[in-house]
Structures are given as C-alpha cells and as structure tokens.
Amino acid sequence: MRYIFRILILGNSDLSLPYVSTALNEIGKDKETYVKWNREIHILENVCELEIDVITSLTANFDEIIPSVDGILYFMNPLDEEQRELFNIILEIFKKIKRDIPTVLMYNNEDGILSKSTIELLEESWIKYPDFEAFVNLHPKDFRQALHCLASAMISGDKPLNLENAWLRFPILIMQANFYYNQKNFFEAAKAIKKAAFISNVFNKEEYYIISEQAAYLYSQLNLFLEAAKILDKVNEKKANEYKRLYAETMIREGNKLFNKGDYEFSARQYENAAQWSLIELKDKDLIIKSFRLAINSWISACRVENAFTILERLPHEQIKQTLEDLIEKVLSAADYLVSIGNLEAAREQLYISIHTYQREGLFEAMERFTHKLADILIKILQKNIQHEETYDAKRTYDEIENLWEAFNVQKVDLDESLEEIIRQFLHKHDFGMATYLLNELNSLELKKKLTEYSSEIEDRIKILRRKDLQMDLRTGDETIRSFRQVEIMIIENINNTKLEKAEQFSKKNNHIKAAKYLELHSEYLTNIGEKRLADQILCEAMNILLEANQLEELFNLYLKIETEEIQKDYLLFVFSSLIDSFKDISTLYGYEKVEDLLEKANLVYRDQMLYEKSQELSKLFINIIKSEALNAIEVGKNRSSIIYAVDLIKKAKNIANAYLEDYEPDFDELNKAISELYIEMEDLSSALSYLDKIEDKFYKKQVYNKLSATEEEKIASRAKEIETTLKKKSLQERLSIIEKKSQDARLDKEIEFRQRRGLKRAYFKEALNFLENENYQNAVEIYENTVDKLNELRKYYLAA
16 A cells, blocks of 8 residues: 655754755755655555655744654754753643654764663663654664654554564563553553563564453453454454454443433434444444444434434334334424424424335325324414515415325315415515415405405505606606716716826827727727717727827727717718828838738728728829839839839729729829830830830830930940951951861870880880990990981981981
8 A cells, every 4th residue: 555654853953954864865855944855665565655854943833743744753862951851842742732643762963872871772762752662873874764663653553663672672561561550550551561462473472362362451441442352353353352342332332321411413423333333343233233223213312314214224124114113203202392492494304204204115104193293383384484474485385285285185274364364465565476376275255355355455556656656766767867977977077088198198208009008998998888989089089199100000900999980980081181191101201011001991991981082082192102112113123023013013003093093094104114214224125115105295205215216226236346246256266276276286296206206215225325324425426326317217307306
C-alpha cells in the first residue's frame, strides 16, 4: 500500500539542519520558517512518500503546526539544560493534542559524540518518555533507521519501537508494567505489557503467549475489550472472540444508558454500530438481530421512523412482519407525542412513511389505524392553517385530506365550517378562482348560496375600488414619470458635458484616438440605458475629433454604429466639405494607397443615404487623385511597370466614372501625353504612336508628334552610322584573320624544325659534344664545320645556322 506522511523535525535546528542535509545528501528547499525535503522509502510491502520539514524559526506557530503532522523527529543534546527546557515546553503542546503523534528523540551533539553512556541515555529516555523511541549518536548515513522506525509506527498506529535495541527495552517495559499495576494505573500498565508482548514475539520468546494474555487482561479491566481482542487475535482466537462479544455488549450497554437518558438518536446510532460491528467481526445472528431491533426501537422513540424502517430491511424476512406488528403502538405513540408538542407536520410525515411501509408488507389492519390517525392530524393542520390565515397552505391540506379519504376509504368528516373560512379568506385576497373551486366542495346548499352572494358583493366592490385606484395611479404615475424624466435628462446632460470636456483635454494632448474611444464608451453606456439619440450625438462628437485628426478609417467605423437614420444623413451633409479637405490632405501626406479604400468607403456611405450629388463630387475627387497618382508613377518610375500601373489606374478611373457619374468623361490627355513621351524615351515608337492617337488636345498632340518625329530621325541617322561602323569593323576583322593565319603557319614550321633538330642531334652533334666535355675544342670545331657543310648540301639552312 502507498502512504503519504508529513514528518516534522523539531529541536535544535543548528544540529538538525546540517544532519538531515548530510543524511539525505541534498540541500532542502527553503520555505522561510522551515526547510523541506521529499523522500520515498519502503517498509516491507508498503511505500511511504515522506515530506520532511525542519523547523528553522522559533517564531513558528507550533500550536498550529504540530497537530497537523503525522510524525515527529526531535533533535537535541540531552546534556544541554537549555535544550531540555525547550523540549519540556514542546512536550506540553504534545499533551494538549487529542491524538498520539509517533515521536522519535534524536540525541546528538554538535561537537561530536555525547559524553554520556548510550545505554544510560536510552534507559533514561524509555523510563521518562515511555511513548517515545530514542536514537543516540546515530550517524547521518544511518538516518534511514530512524525514518523506518517512525514510518512503521505511523503505518501501524502504535508507538515507535527500534527493533535493533528492543531486547534492551524489554526488562524496562516489564518493570514499568509492574510499577503501573501496583499504582492501579491499568492503562499505562497495559500499554507497557502490550509493547513487551510485541518484542517477545519479534525475538520468538516463550513467554510471548503469557505476556499477551496479561496485556489483554489489563485492557479488559478497563473495558477496552477491542484492544484485548486485537492482542489475542493470533494468540488465542477463542478468547479473542469472547472479548469481541464483550465489546459488542459494551456498545449495547452504552446505547442503553443513552436511551435511559432520553438521548434516543445517539442510542440508536450506538445500537446500529454494535449491530454492524457484530455482523463483520462475530457473525452472531442473535446479537445482530437484538442490536438492530434495539436501534429500530430507539429511532421510533426519536420520532425518526424513516431510519427505523431502513434498518428493518436488514433483518431476516421472517422477522420483519413480527417486528412491524410489535411497533404499531410505538409508532402511534410517537405520532401522539409529536402532536402534543405541536409538531403536526413531523407527525404527518412519520405516518405517511409508516402507511407506505405497512402497506408494502400487507399489514392492512395496522395501516387502517395509521390512516385514521393521519386524517385527524391533517384536520388539525387545516385548522392551524386557517387560524394563521395560511390560505394556500390550507387549500393544499384540504386537498390532501380529500386524497386520503379516496385512496384509503377513510370515513369522511363534514368540513363545511373550515371550508367557509378558507373561502372567505380567498375572497378577501381577491382570488375568486380558488373561492369558486371550493364553493363546489361545500355540502350545504344554503351555505353555498350565502357565500356565492357574498362573493358577488366583494367582486363588485373590488371593481369600483380598482377603477378608482387605476385612475389615481395613472395620474400619479404620469406626474412621477415626467419629474423623473426631467431629472434624468439633467443628469445625463451634466454627464455628457463632463465627458466632452475630458475628451477635449485628450484632443489638446493629440490623443485623438483615445478621446474618440472615450466618447464611444460613453455612447455605449447611453445606448444601454435607452438613450439612443443622445448616444448617436455623442458618436458624432467623437467623429468630429477623428475628422480633425484625419483618422477617417476610425470615423467610418464609428459612423456605422449610429442607429438614428436622420442623424446619419445630417452628419454626412454637415461634414462634407471638411471630409473633402481631409481626403486631399491624406492624399498629399500619405499618397494614393492610404486614401483609396477610404474614398471607396465614403462613396458607399453617401450613396447608401441617397446623397448622390455628394457621391458624384467624391467620385470626381477620387478620379483626380487617381490621375495624380498615375502621373506621379510615370514621372518617378520611367519604366514599363510604371506605364502598366498607370494604365490600370486609368481603367479604374473610367470604371468609377461609368458607375457613379452620368454624362461625364474624364480628361486623360495629360496622362496619355506622359505615357507617349515615356514610350518615345524608351524608343518604343509604335506604342508611343498608339497613345498619341488617344490625345484630344491639339497642343499636347503637336508636342508629342514633334518629339516622336525628331526621335525617329535621330534613330534613322544612328542606324546609318551603326551600319558604317559595322562594315569597317568587318574589314578589319578580315585583315586580322590573315595575319593570325600567317602567324600560325610560322609557329608550325618552327615546331617541325625543332623536332628535326632533336632527331638529327644523335647523328650530327653527339660526337662534337663529347669533345667539348673533354675540353678538346679543336676536334669539336672541325666536326661542327663538317656538319654545316652537310646540312647546306641538304638545304637545311636553319639547322646549319
């Protein structure tokens, strides 16, 4: 099994902190008042995940920390008086805790090994603190021993015990048990004997069985039969079962005491616990049935029959009917008791549950008694409702009585008097529907007639009063609404003025976007409170701020939020001239791309409001801006791409004119002139001529034509000069080719002669070279002369030379 435990390390932190760091071979995480480690250890088949916390601050709240942990390791030097005093203070906190926390004492010294004998320290600790275990001079590498000892105790719930020196503790435990026994302190004696029995079992001592029975006996003297049974479970099963039975009977006796005190709920729970425990541990049928029947009896005495009948299902089937028959008078008495203390609703619920249970088991005679009792209680509830003028509750109670009469064939009772009171209450509440319904339930015709006439009188009186109240309410309401509206308008105007002043301050600091957003949020608030017209007016103020800053994209986004059509149209007319100026400024400052989408959006907005004349002016402005962009592109680019871009812009301008302008033909002569001149500069005369034909202005046309003619003449002259240059170049190339050919032939002859010379070297020159090496110059000269003569005869003059 896997366990998660938190271990607290107290005492001298100057001693414990370095000790634990060394033992765990790790520096812990600093958490201000403590240092934390996490470790996992194995105890037999169990896995323990440990959180180890070393307290480093004396200001820590020990009263709060200590009760929340699972185990404690306390580091101290037992020879240091100051540390012992601190331990005694902490010990007082331990005593206040209602549960036992497994604790191990770690006796160490900062300067080395303690000067006192280990056995003496252990004996002193075991005698003085019998519930604690102690380790003396434990080396950090053996720290896992202390963790194992503490974790084993936390798993088992027993006191810590170090098995390595448990044999030393055995005689001390026997001595302590005898001492406590003589002092009549059987509980401490039993604890000491129990631990001694455990040690004797670990070391396989023969006296294990005797000591175990002694421990069980001591626990039994304290009526702790369950502890006694646990000790003898593996020693003497028969005797263990006897103690278990005594434990169950003790639980029943405790239940009896509670029952006699009148604490029926707690006694019932005690009996149930006894029955459940017996069912699991003893399997004693008689004891289980006895406990359950006592629990049922107690629950009914507590007027909680639903709990009693839930337990009833756990009894053997043959016992259920008999038990129910035995409980009839008890259930009726419980109902009478609830009625006597005025808790009629609880009595009703108890009887409904009883009727359901007895009907299911087929006990109809008992069920009939319950239904008669229930009818009497419902009538009392009805009278109570009438008395407290709980009219609608009275109606529901009457319906309940009717259903009970019909469902269980209970003898009916004349309730006309009660019905009369209910009907009158409904009439006073002006609920004529309910009153009419109940009139039909009356048995007396005379009473029915009397109440019908009374109902008519009440209804006529109410109609007159309602008419007067309505007229008065209308007058009062109208005046109230008018006064409220006037005050509301004043408040809104004050708020609007404050918001506008704040927005103006933002604008003065050039925070136009922030100012507009500020007013937009205020308009949303006005819309939410139903002031749509005022909200639209505030939006117009926000758009004026944006228009002033040439923020037209945000302006049109805000415009779409205006809901009042009249304000939409009036605003467009009001700002038209400013809008035109803003478009011109944006076009000049930021160029065509910035203004293109804005103009298209503006055109759509104006046409949507059927302001066609303004739309045409915007279209003409758009065309002029397009023409300026096209001219600028040609002047800056001066390449074919700029011409293509300009042509596309011309097409766009024509589309705008065709779509939005009637009988209007844009003038593109200046553009066509610029395109034609650029083609002339690029020497694309055919394209230049095509755009020349599109120019309608005669002056522009003549200028371009003259430029085209001059360029063409220059081109013809340039071509002639180019041909002449080409012919001259061709002649020079031919002469160069002849020279290169002769050079190549000469180079080839030289190579042939060189190869011949190398071939003739051996025949003509070898002998002369030998004479030269031997410094016989006269003979060498004679041989060279003979060789020259031979070469001349062969006409190899070059070689002869």
